[in-house]
Amino acid sequence: MTGELTYRPVGPSDAPWVADLITACHPDDPWDPAALRHRWQTSRPQWWHDRVVLFTGGRAVGVAEAEHPPWDHDPDRNGSLWWFVLPTAAETADRFLEEMERRLREAGTGRLLASCREDDHHLRAPMEAAGYRMERTERVWELDLVGGRERLVAMAEASRRRMRDQGIRLLTMGEETDPQLWPKLTRLQNETEADIPSSHPFHPRSEQEVRAFFQDPRVRPDRVWLARAGNELAAISFLTFPERGPSWTGYTACGRAFRGRGIARAVKMETLAQAIALGVDRVRTANDAANAPILHINETLGYRPVPGWLEYLRLL
Ligand SMILES: CC(C)(COP(=O)(O)OP(=O)(O)OC[C@H]1O[C@@H](n2cnc3c(N)ncnc32)[C@H](O)[C@@H]1OP(=O)(O)O)[C@@H](O)C(=O)NCCC(=O)NCCS
Numbered sequence: 410m411t412g413e414l415t416y417r418p419v420g421p422s423d424a425p426w427v428a429d430l431i432t433a434c435h436p437d438d439p440w441d442p443a444a445l446r447h448r449w450q451t452s453r454p455q456w457w458h459d460r461v462v463l464f465t466g467g468r469a470v471g472v473a474e475a476e477h478p479p480w481d482h483d484p485d486r487n488g489s490l491w492w493f494v495l496p497t498a499a500e501t502a503d504r505f506l507e508e509m510e511r512r513l514r515e516a517g518t519g520r521l522l523a524s525c526r527e528d529d530h531h532l533r534a535p536m537e538a539a540g541y542r543m544e545r546t547e548r549v550w551e552l553d554l555v556g557g558r559e560r561l562v563a564m565a566e567a568s569r570r571r572m573r574d575q576g577i578r579l580l581t582m583g584e585e586t587d588p589q590l591w592p593k594l595t596r597l598q599n600e601t602e603a604d605i606p607s608s609h610p611f612h613p614r615s616e617q618e619v620r621a622f623f624q625d626p627r628v629r630p631d632r633v634w635l636a637r638a639g640n641e642l643a644a645i646s647f648l649t650f651p652e653r654g655p656s657w658t659g660y661t662a663c664g665r666a667f668r669g670r671g672i673a674r675a676v677k678m679e680t681l682a683q684a685i686a687l688g689v690d691r692v693r694t695a696n697d698a699a700n701a702p703i704l705h706i707n708e709t710l711g712y713r714p715v716p717g718w719l720e721y722l723r724l725l
Pocket residue numbers: 601602604605606660661662663664667668669670671672673674675695696700701702703705706709
């Protein structure tokens with residue numbers, strides 16, 4: 410397939426067909442239309458966003474999402490790109506990449522961090538040919554909740570005992586009555602997100618953004634697990650429950666003052682035990698390859714690797 414390429418901006422109302430297109434790029438990881446719509450409706454305010462679908466011969470064959478923070482918050486001018494192209498349209502990838510680079514450069518980007526899946530060789534090849542350097546890797550893993558059922562339920566029970574012994578209370582967000590929940594969750598989110606190994610500078614989230622994050626249609630308050638130490642919020646873990654595609658861990662985090670006591674493991678075990686009780690057969694999670702404690706937890710739970718994500722750097 411060759412010919413003229415055209416680019417069309419897309420937004421929340423396009424989410425259903427764009428989710429289908431992303432799904433066609435990676436059929437083993439279907440995208441949920443409602444989740445994509447929510448992602449685009451709640452993009453970080455004040456940031457620059459550019460979402461583009463690539464067409465050739467009248468057919469949509471690729472999707473890209475580019476963004477950058479306000480430049481006065483980021484003197485190095487980091488922009489990011491996340492992109493997909495159907496393998497059957499691989500020959501369009503180099504021109505699509507050039508077009509997205511042009512847009513990011515025009516928007517003032519100095520350092521471009523571009524992500525693709527590790528088995529997307531048709532996207533890696535043009536990036537490597539253009540001199541991109543691999544900067545980070547994100548491991549993606551899957552846990553079989555059917556084969557691991559008994560072992561995981563026993564691990565959850567052991568974690569519960571350990572939390573009882575330490576006076577840590579495990580409960581869901583739906584059960585939580587603390588009127589200060591959102592300010593506490595915002596503090597926990599910002600303190601812990603800053604500790605995730607990343608090539609991007611950390612930009613704290615407002616309480617409004619944190620609330621929006623939990624309004625994702627795949628997230629349910631009765632399936633978000635919290636750990637409390639007295640009046641303090643110590644940790645959180647939750648799984649997403651999309652209408653299509655696998656359940657993923659949305660986030661697992663433990664406040665700095667509470668680490669190393671098995672609390673993150675305990676909240677995560679509650680999410681897995683609940684998923685088992687709901688009949689979910691497998692769950693996925695994604696972790697930066699340099700995030701040693703969470704990689705260790707996931708290894709001991711029996712997660713097995715599936716294709717991960719690569720982040721490449723190019724100075725524009
Ligand atoms: C990752 C995180 C959730 C762990 O919280 P925690 O409450 O300290 O975790 P736990 O105490 O339950 O378990 C940590 C485990 O990792 C192990 N560990 C800690 N540091 C480690 C390291 N550098 N290398 C290997 N293992 C390590 C601990 O020994 C423990 O293992 P064990 O359960 O077999 O004894 C916490 O560090 C955090 O919030 N980080 C920032 C947010 C984040 O990265 N979230 C996960 C990815 S999205």
